Amino acid sequence: MKDIFLTGKNANLEAILANKDWRSSFLSDLTGTKISVKLNIPGKLKNNTAMKHIFLTGWKILLKKFNVLEIHAFPDLLTGSEGLLTVSEEQTKAKQIAIKFEEEFVLGRLFDVDIVGNDGKQLSRTSLGFSKRKCYVCTDDAKSCARSRKHSVHEIKFAINKMYDDYLKQRKNELISFAQRALLYEVILTPKPGLVDPVSNGSHDDMDIFTFIDSTISLRNYFEQLFDLTINWEKDLQELFQESRILGIKAENEMFLATKNVNTHKGAIFSLGILFIAEIIHEKTDENIQEIVKKMLSNLTKKDFQDLSKKENLTAGEKQFIKYGFTGIRGQAEAGFPNVFDLALPFLAQTTGSRNERLLDALMEIAEKTADSNLIKRAGNIEILGEIRKKITEYFALGGAKTKVGKAYLAQLDEEFIAQNLSLGGSADLLILTIFMGVLRGVI
Structure with missing residues (x-):
C-alpha cells in the first residue's frame, strides 16, 4: 500500500x-x-x-x-x-x-x-x-x-492510505480495460483495407482475429507494470520512458509467446504504452498530455536514428528514414502524436453513425493524412501514398462508411489491398491511440 x-x-x-x-x-x-x-x-x-x-x-x-x-x-x-x-x-x-x-x-x-x-x-x-x-x-x-x-494518528493515516489504494486499484483496472478495448475495437472493425478483421485475414497470411485477441490478453501484464511504474514515478520523464522501454521488450516477448512468434502489436506496445503512461502523469499533474509526451520523448528520433550507417540489420522504419527522411511513428510520438490529437480525435468527435462506421471513417482520415510506413514498406515505393489518398478522397465523396456506396467502395479497396499485398498497419496503430483517448475523453 x-x-x-x-x-x-x-x-x-x-x-x-x-x-x-x-x-x-x-x-x-x-x-x-x-x-x-x-x-x-x-x-x-x-x-x-x-x-x-x-x-x-x-x-x-x-x-x-x-x-x-x-x-x-x-x-x-x-x-x-x-x-x-x-x-x-x-x-x-x-x-x-x-x-x-x-x-x-x-x-x-x-x-x-x-x-x-x-x-x-x-x-x-x-x-x-x-x-x-x-x-x-x-x-x-x-x-x-x-x-x-x-x-491514533497511525490509524487515521492508514485509513486514508487505504482509500487512496482502493482508488488506484480501481483506476488501474479502468485504464487497462480502456487500453485493451482500444486494441480489440480496432481489430473487429470491418472492412479495413488489407487489415485483419472478423471476416478476413486481409493481407496478413500469418494471423487472424484470434491471434489479435490472444495478443491483447497477453499485454495485460505490460499495462499493469506500466501503471505501477508511473504512479510512483517522481523523477525525470525521459528516464521514465527508458524504464518503460525495458518493460516494452518484455511485453514483446510475451506477445510473441502468445501469438506463436507473430508480430501483432509491436507498434502498439510502443505507442499505446507511451499514451498510457502520459495519461497517468496527466491525471497526477493536470499537465497537457501532449506536452507530457514531448517531454518524455525529447530528441527521440535523433537518438534512435544516429549511427544508422554502422548498423547491419535495419528496420523498415530506419530504411525509410535513410531513403525518404520519414521519422515514422517515432516522429509522431516525439511531436506529441499530432495525427491523433490534432487530426483524428477532433474528426472522430464530429462523426455520426454506428461505432463501426465512425471508427472506419476515422481510420481513413488518418490514412489520408499519414505517411503510413507499413504501406510504403509493402508497396516498395513512396508513390503509393498519393494513389491511396486519391482513393480515400473518393471514399469520403461517396459518403464514407455510413452510406451503402461508401461501404461498398471500402470493401472493394480491401480486395485491392489484399490482391496487392498492401496494408494500413501504421494507420491502424494510430487509430488504436485515437480509440484509447476517445474512450477516456468520452468521444466514443
Missing part, C-alpha cells in the same frame, strides 16, 4: 491561517452559488504529488456535476490543493450534489466541498436532514472522534 505521508513539506499554522483569510476574501468577490473544495488531510503535511493527484481526480469529477459559472483551481498550494467556483444551482441543490459526491466517490470522504453563503457561513449537512460526516476509521461522527482522540 502506498503511503502518501512520506514526502512533502509541512505547512505551519501561520500559513494555514493566512490561507483561510485569503480564501474568505477570494470568495467574497465571487457571485453566484459559491463552493470551496479542499482536502481534509490531518497533520501539517497538506500537499505532495499523491495529495495533488487525489484533489485533481475529485475536482474533475465535481466540475462535471455542476453547471459551472466560474472556476479557480490552486492545486499546488503548500497548505493543500483547493478550488473555488461558482455554479448556477441554488445552494440547497449544490449541497445535495456535494454530499452525494462525498459519499459515493471512493475518495470523496477526503474532500470538504463547502457551500458558502454571502455571509461567509457554510451550509451544513444536518440543516438539510443529512447525517453528520463519518469518521475515517469507524462509523461514528467524525467531529466526536476527533475531539475525543478516539483513533
Whole structure:
C-alpha cells in the first residue's frame, strides 16, 4: 500500500491561517452559488504529488456535476490543493450534489466541498436532514472522534492510505480495460483495407482475429507494470520512458509467446504504452498530455536514428528514414502524436453513425493524412501514398462508411489491398491511440 505521508513539506499554522483569510476574501468577490473544495488531510503535511493527484481526480469529477459559472483551481498550494467556483444551482441543490459526491466517490470522504453563503457561513449537512460526516476509521461522527482522540494518528493515516489504494486499484483496472478495448475495437472493425478483421485475414497470411485477441490478453501484464511504474514515478520523464522501454521488450516477448512468434502489436506496445503512461502523469499533474509526451520523448528520433550507417540489420522504419527522411511513428510520438490529437480525435468527435462506421471513417482520415510506413514498406515505393489518398478522397465523396456506396467502395479497396499485398498497419496503430483517448475523453 502506498503511503502518501512520506514526502512533502509541512505547512505551519501561520500559513494555514493566512490561507483561510485569503480564501474568505477570494470568495467574497465571487457571485453566484459559491463552493470551496479542499482536502481534509490531518497533520501539517497538506500537499505532495499523491495529495495533488487525489484533489485533481475529485475536482474533475465535481466540475462535471455542476453547471459551472466560474472556476479557480490552486492545486499546488503548500497548505493543500483547493478550488473555488461558482455554479448556477441554488445552494440547497449544490449541497445535495456535494454530499452525494462525498459519499459515493471512493475518495470523496477526503474532500470538504463547502457551500458558502454571502455571509461567509457554510451550509451544513444536518440543516438539510443529512447525517453528520463519518469518521475515517469507524462509523461514528467524525467531529466526536476527533475531539475525543478516539483513533491514533497511525490509524487515521492508514485509513486514508487505504482509500487512496482502493482508488488506484480501481483506476488501474479502468485504464487497462480502456487500453485493451482500444486494441480489440480496432481489430473487429470491418472492412479495413488489407487489415485483419472478423471476416478476413486481409493481407496478413500469418494471423487472424484470434491471434489479435490472444495478443491483447497477453499485454495485460505490460499495462499493469506500466501503471505501477508511473504512479510512483517522481523523477525525470525521459528516464521514465527508458524504464518503460525495458518493460516494452518484455511485453514483446510475451506477445510473441502468445501469438506463436507473430508480430501483432509491436507498434502498439510502443505507442499505446507511451499514451498510457502520459495519461497517468496527466491525471497526477493536470499537465497537457501532449506536452507530457514531448517531454518524455525529447530528441527521440535523433537518438534512435544516429549511427544508422554502422548498423547491419535495419528496420523498415530506419530504411525509410535513410531513403525518404520519414521519422515514422517515432516522429509522431516525439511531436506529441499530432495525427491523433490534432487530426483524428477532433474528426472522430464530429462523426455520426454506428461505432463501426465512425471508427472506419476515422481510420481513413488518418490514412489520408499519414505517411503510413507499413504501406510504403509493402508497396516498395513512396508513390503509393498519393494513389491511396486519391482513393480515400473518393471514399469520403461517396459518403464514407455510413452510406451503402461508401461501404461498398471500402470493401472493394480491401480486395485491392489484399490482391496487392498492401496494408494500413501504421494507420491502424494510430487509430488504436485515437480509440484509447476517445474512450477516456468520452468521444466514443
